[in-house]
Amino acid sequence: MIEEIKGRLAAGQGRYAIVVSRFNEFITAKLLGGALDCLQRHGAADEQIQVVWVPGACEIPIVAKRLAASGRYVAVLCLGAVIRGQTGHYDAVFQQVVRGVGQINYDTGVPAIFGVLTCDTLEQAIERAGTKMGNAGADAAVTAMEMASVLEQTK
Numbered sequence: 160m161i162e163e164i165k166g167r168l169a170a171g172q173g174r175y176a177i178v179v180s181r182f183n184e185f186i187t188a189k190l191l192g193g194a195l196d197c198l199q200r201h202g203a204a205d206e207q208i209q210v211v212w213v214p215g216a217c218e219i220p221i222v223a224k225r226l227a228a229s230g231r232y233v234a235v236l237c238l239g240a241v242i243r244g245q246t247g248h249y250d251a252v253f254q255q256v257v258r259g260v261g262q263i264n265y266d267t268g269v270p271a272i273f274g275v276l277t278c279d280t281l282e283q284a285i286e287r288a289g290t291k292m293g294n295a296g297a298d299a300a301v302t303a304m305e306m307a308s309v310l311e312q313t314k
């Protein structure tokens with residue numbers, strides 16, 4: 160019989176870290192709310208969750224890497240909002256956070272879940288922060304639980 164492994168959609172017993180950026184807090188607070196609600200509704204107790212706020216998306220990777228490397232968490236959720244709008248820095252911020260978060264997975268073996276919105280407009284970000292297009296924070300929480308479960312079953 161073929162062995163087939165699938166991630167369970169339950170928080171399990173492990174701890175989850177959430178790194179969330181304050182820049183565009185109007186949006187990121189909604190992502191955090193979505194992530195917390197999802198983890199809690201899938202069985203996570205308060206003691207299983209740690210939230211760390213950082214100034215902007217560029218600062219997410221250094222903190223997320225430290226938390227991932229600590230061995231204390233089964234997954235690290237990275238939440239932020241990079242919005243092109245009128246800023247000149249969008250591309251630089253975008254590249255830094257995408258590369259930085261992606262690298263954590265390979266450097267530490269702990270899943271670093273990319274829950275950073277990268278949008279052209281504020282309206283697009285609002286749509287992904289609990290309105291028309293769902294909540295990217297909740298999506299990140301689902302992915303975190305699934306990856307934690309897959310990694311637990313593939314030890």
Ligand code: INI
Nearest residue numbers: 180182214215216217240241242246248
């Ligand atoms: N940080 C964000 O989280 N989102 C943005 O849209 C953004 N823009 O566009 O500038 C942004 N910039 C700040 C950046 O993340 C750093 O905090 C800052 O450059 C200091 O390192």
